[in-house]
Amino acid sequence: MSLLRQPILLLARSDRVKRLAETLPVASRMVAGYVPGEGVEDAVAAAAALSTDGLGVSLDFLGEDTRDRGQADATVAAYVELLRRLSERGLHHRAEVSVKLTAVGLALPDDGPGIALENARIICRAARNAGTTVTIDMEEHTTTDATLGILRELRKDFPETGAVLQAYLHRTEADCRALAYEGSRVRLCKGAYAESEEVAFTDRLEIDKSFVRCLKVLMNGQGHPMVATHDPRLVEIALVLASRNGRPRGSYEFQMLYGVRPEEQRRLSAAGESVRVYVPYGGQWYGYLMRRLAERPGNLSLFVSSLLSKK
Ligand code: FDA
Numbered sequence: 577m578s579l580l581r582q583p584i585l586l587l588a589r590s591d592r593v594k595r596l597a598e599t600l601p602v603a604s605r606m607v608a609g610y611v612p613g614e615g616v617e618d619a620v621a622a623a624a625a626l627s628t629d630g631l632g633v634s635l636d637f638l639g640e641d642t643r644d645r646g647q648a649d650a651t652v653a654a655y656v657e658l659l660r661r662l663s664e665r666g667l668h669h670r671a672e673v674s675v676k677l678t679a680v681g682l683a684l685p686d687d688g689p690g691i692a693l694e695n696a697r698i699i700c701r702a703a704r705n706a707g708t709t710v711t712i713d714m715e716e717h718t719t720t721d722a723t724l725g726i727l728r729e730l731r732k733d734f735p736e737t738g739a740v741l742q743a744y745l746h747r748t749e750a751d752c753r754a755l756a757y758e759g760s761r762v763r764l765c766k767g768a769y770a771e772s773e774e775v776a777f778t779d780r781l782e783i784d785k786s787f788v789r790c791l792k793v794l795m796n797g798q799g800h801p802m803v804a805t806h807d808p809r810l811v812e813i814a815l816v817l818a819s820r821n822g823r824p825r826g827s828y829e830f831q832m833l834y835g836v837r838p839e840e841q842r843r844l845s846a847a848g849e850s851v852r853v854y855v856p857y858g859g860q861w862y863g864y865l866m867r868r869l870a871e872r873p874g875n876l877s878l879f880v881s882s883l884l885s886k887k
Contacts, residue, residue: 580873582778585770588866596883597862606875606882610835610868611638611861616654619857620661622834623671630845632829632852633671634711635662639679639860645691648681652695654858656702663706672709672738674854675699677723693726700734711738711763711802717745717775724751735759738802742767743787744776752790756797763802763831764790768867788813795821795828802852804831806840815849826850833868 587593600607602614612622623633637654639647655673662671680699681691696712703710712727714720730737739755741748744767755762766783767776777783787810794801795817803814811830818828829850832841845851856864869875 580876581870582770584866584870584873584876588863588870594862597865600882600886602859602861604882604887606879607861607865610833610865611856611858612834613857614859615857616658616661619658619855620665620667622855622857623662623667624665626853626855627667627670629842631670631841632850633667634674634831634852634854635671636674636676636713636854636856636864637679638856638858638864640676640715640863641678641683642681643683643685645681645684648679648684648691648695651679652698655699659699659702659706659708662708668707672711672852673699673703674711674713676713676715677726678715678719682719682722682726689722689726692722693729696726696730697733700730700737704734704736709736709738709761710734711740711761714740714742714765714767716769717771720745720747731760736761738763740765740804741790743790744771744778744783746775746777748786749789749793752793752797756794756799758798760797760799761802762794762799763804764794765804766807768871784810791817795823801828802831803828804854806832806837808840811840811844836868 602608602611612618619635623635626633635658637651637658639651642648655675658673662668675696677692677696680695682688684691700710712723714723727737727739738761740763741751742765764787766787777786791803791814805811825848829852830844831852831854834853834855841851841853869879
């Protein structure tokens with residue numbers, strides 16, 4: 577991992593840094609590079625444009641770690657409205673949604689997991705009615721068991737619900753084995769949070785090796801692997817593993833973030849691969865932006881100059 581990654585993620589927890597960063601308008605160069613806008617219209621417009629280019633989309637209404645029931649319910653309402661609009665615009669064939677359980681109540685003091693499950697069910701039902709699917713994002717390791725437990729419950733009624741596993745966690749190869757069954761959509765990513773050596777690989781090479789081990793399990797299994805990385809070496813390895821396992825195109829997909837390596841997204845798609853772009857939108861972009869900054873410390877100077885100029 578970059579030497580700056582953990583310090584940036586830790587600094588991002590400071591309220592002062594958060595208050596300062598939130599003075600940036602969403603249209604500032606730094607924010608707009610990763611987030612198309614705050615409103616549902618911005619999200620639908622971004623989905624429409626990507627879809628016209630032949631790309632799939634997973635939309636994320638930004639927000640996480642809510643301690644407020646009203647805010648959790650408002651997030652659910654935002655997803656239901658988004659799904660209705662996607663269906664109206666005929667975008668449901670290409671666009672699904674990604675949901676963070678802490679945005680819909682997982683961290684609430686009284687029965688957070690129960691509330692998050694019920695809220696996630698409402699979103700899954702709305703997605704089903706709109707003709708599309710939900711993927712449950714993965715957050716800090718303290719939430720992994722609860723998230724996978726809720727996923728298991730959701731899949732009883734909505735087996736199409738996607739999971740996310742993070743290659744940096746020691747446990748993940750075993751989780752991949754457990755989730756590599758028929759119909760199981762699993763997004764594999766490196767992992768974006770500040771985790772300790774007790775639970776996670778922290779060395780870049782070790783994370784990459786774990787990613788390959790996990791990918792081998794998923795590609796060799798019966799599910800639908802979603803390879804979420806911008807790392808050119810891992811993309812190449814995924815293509816080799818897919819071919820070695822006799823997987824036809826469309827039985828797995830690549831996923832990348834909005835604004836990150838867009839030319840590579842289009843190159844893979846033009847080569848006949850399924851590619852889905854993760855598109856976050858909404859006003860609560862702070863946590864998301866800080867994780868992107870931690871992955872790309874080279875952007876620090878852009879961030880600071882954006883803060884100074886407020887552009
Ligand atoms: P790596 O960070 O090594 O980057 C490889 C190359 O990609 C870099 O050299 C650079 O060229 C480019 N790049 C990467 N990040 C960039 C950035 N921010 N700006 C510009 N260029 C950049 N994590 C998580 O913990 N839970 C989750 O649910 C998800 N969900 C998710 C969905 C999707 C579709 C993606 C692509 C990623 C996630 N992630 C995630 C984030 C993931 O864990 C990881 O932090 C990032 O994808 C960066 O890791 P890479 O695999 O891209 O490799």
